[in-house]
Amino acid sequence: MSDPIRGIGVGTGSAAGPVARMAPAAPLPAPRAVADPAGEAAAVRAALRAVVTDLDERAARASGTGSEVLAAQAMMAADPVLADRAAALAEQGTDGAHALADAFDGFRAALVTAGGYFAERAADLDDLRDRAVARLLGLPAPGLPDPGHPYVLVADDLAPADTALLDPGRVLALVTLRGGPTSHTAILAKALGVPAVVGCAGAAELEDGRRVLVHGADGVIELDPSPAAVERAADRERRRRDLSAGFRGPGRTADGHPVALLVNLGAPHELTGAADADAEGVGLFRTEFLFLDRAEAPGRAEQAAAYRKVFAAFAGRRVVVRTLDAGADKPLPFATTADEENPALGVRGLRTAARDPQLLETQLAAIAEAAEDSTAHVWVMAPMVSVPREAAEFAARVRAHGLPSAGAMIEVPAAALRTDRLAESCDFFSIGTNDLAQYAFAADRTLGSLAELLDPWQPALLALVSTAARAAAERGRPIGVCGEAAADPALALVLVGLGVTSLSAAPASLPEVRAALATHTLAECRELAELALLADDAVTSRGTVRSRMTER
Incomplete structure (x- = not known):
């Protein structure tokens, strides 16, 4: 078994399965000459409308947090300032794909500059850009893989339009290269009860079909886990769920x-x-x-x-x-x-x-x-x-x-x-x-x-x-x-x-x-607190406390 890789753990629980990677967005084609600027501008607006319609339909099929996130995405894509900017670029002779990309990238730069919550939403604009360009070019929109069996989804980052419709019966766990504890991926993973590890640099090396064991609590991903390791994790998961169901009030x-x-x-x-x-x-x-x-x-x-x-x-x-x-x-x-x-x-x-x-x-x-x-x-x-x-x-x-x-x-x-x-x-x-x-x-x-x-x-x-x-x-x-x-x-x-x-x-x-x-x-809680305070860093603090808990 290879050395494990680490990221930011989201939620609790563990899950094992084969990797299925999110396909990257299609690259922008080379710039081209525009013979009909007015028609190009109309095509740009039509592509944006199609994206909005698709997101609205997805929001109607989703519920709770997922529905709200998708509705917010649709509102971003429906922004008339965005459409006007992209259409104006097309009317000036920029081909539709690059007009859309330039308009979205301008909005993205503004969000990054604003910082905070808005900087986190910059990735959402990237997804909207890719969807709009795909619509314009008649290409398949970015989306979840479908290998025909349950899988661990690995992606550079996940767009709300995809995360909101995840089926926990098929997606066993999530691993993303980017993202943080307050990203859409983290929030929705918790709501779905799916183990997730975000901000994981090692995710770039995970290829399709490779078996991994994802630990949501620790942010650890075991590569090529042995059957015994998977069974131990499954046993812990069963005991965790049984224990949680045994207390109320x-x-x-x-x-x-x-x-x-x-x-x-x-x-x-x-x-x-x-x-x-x-x-x-x-x-x-x-x-x-x-x-x-x-x-x-x-x-x-x-x-x-x-x-x-x-x-x-x-x-x-x-x-x-x-x-x-x-x-x-x-x-x-x-x-x-x-x-x-x-x-x-x-x-x-x-x-x-x-x-x-x-x-x-x-x-x-x-x-x-x-x-x-x-x-x-x-x-x-x-x-x-x-x-x-x-x-x-x-x-x-x-x-x-x-x-x-x-x-x-x-x-x-x-x-x-x-x-x-x-x-x-x-x-x-x-x-x-x-x-x-x-x-x-x-x-x-x-x-x-x-x-x-x-x-x-x-x-x-x-x-x-x-x-x-x-x-x-x-x-x-x-x-x-x-x-x-x-x-x-x-x-x-x-x-x-x-x-x-x-x-x-x-x-x-x-x-x-x-x-x-x-x-x-309470005495045991105080003992664990003392151990956490004495540690030099977060990894040691977490590891020491969890080790002491398992010794009981």
Whole structure:
């Protein structure tokens, strides 16, 4: 057996099978002379319309996250500015294929420059470009392979149009050369329960038909695994699933220490599944869906109606509402400016309230209105709190609207280091590990080349979590984790050992986290946390903790 290759593990579980590679997009033909510029422009527009129609049809066949992603893709392809730019190039004598490529590449450069979420979507534009060019040239559109048997899908990267329609019965696991923990591939792989490894440089060497064993939790891919190795992995997978199914109800360690298990919620289509999950409430209700893709902020009545639906679905349970987190990867014309040189370090999160106080006032009034006739326990927290003054001012505004619980996100190292002072005005805290890692390591979370620094197992990141959790405990304040770290059963034990009191993740992740807690005592969690903190790097931290767990 060859040495294994590594990438960024997504989710849990293992799967073995033969590789089937995604076929690359057809290369652009050589430029050609255009005899009929008007006809060429019309053909360019027709190709874009055909792509939009295809994506809309795919969205109608998909559901949940997949449907939403495909609809967003269709909206990008339907952008009239894009069509006008491509058509104008054709009218000036550029052949249709190159007119489309140039127009898409221009949009792509703008997204990369914007950074954050938009930089992550640059790959989506590449896929749309390839589909439009294929339509224009009468070639097959890029798509999933069909070898006639279940397979491990290997690709440079996966486009949402393909990932959203993956059949877990045929695609056993995913391996991509590019991508990160917040990419579409990672998000949808978790939703489908398919093991995945992204950002894997070694994927370039995996040829069709080669058997591999993919470990989603560790980010490890075994090459040419022996039958015994595959059987051991299958046995672990069966035991993992059986164990997860054996525990229900509130989260607790083996010796009864309570750890609230909550779900993340970020879009209307997620509400039913989140409400039906075996969870104690919502640990992170992202409200941005109400504000995105519009020229003006939603009014109080519209917001209150949306919040009321969530509170009704979680009657009697906790709902932690995060106020608008605009800026950086979510710029909004009515809340942020487009000329910031480094938006990730600019006016984002709570800082936008200083520019337009009424934006926050309207949102708090809407939350309070929706909470009036609800039995949900509504907690409200601010994103991107940096200093005690910001926390105190936010808490005062929350309470002025009659909302009893005000909290802060710990996403900036300064906030983690001064949690004791923030606790003078805040009732609770929630740690966002993705942003906290980004700012702690000065590493753009969208860069796959820096994925090692952004690994939530990094001991320095865990040290910041420990500092914040200890300060919160000393002042009797609950503190949760709502980043990707909360979905990892092994890391969940470490977080609890560090003093975290609640974990919020996607509904599909909770059964394994609940089972891990139920089979370890608080003392064991603290021992694992100490091991993780003493490690030199994320790989050692993860490996040491997992090894100790298997020794039990």
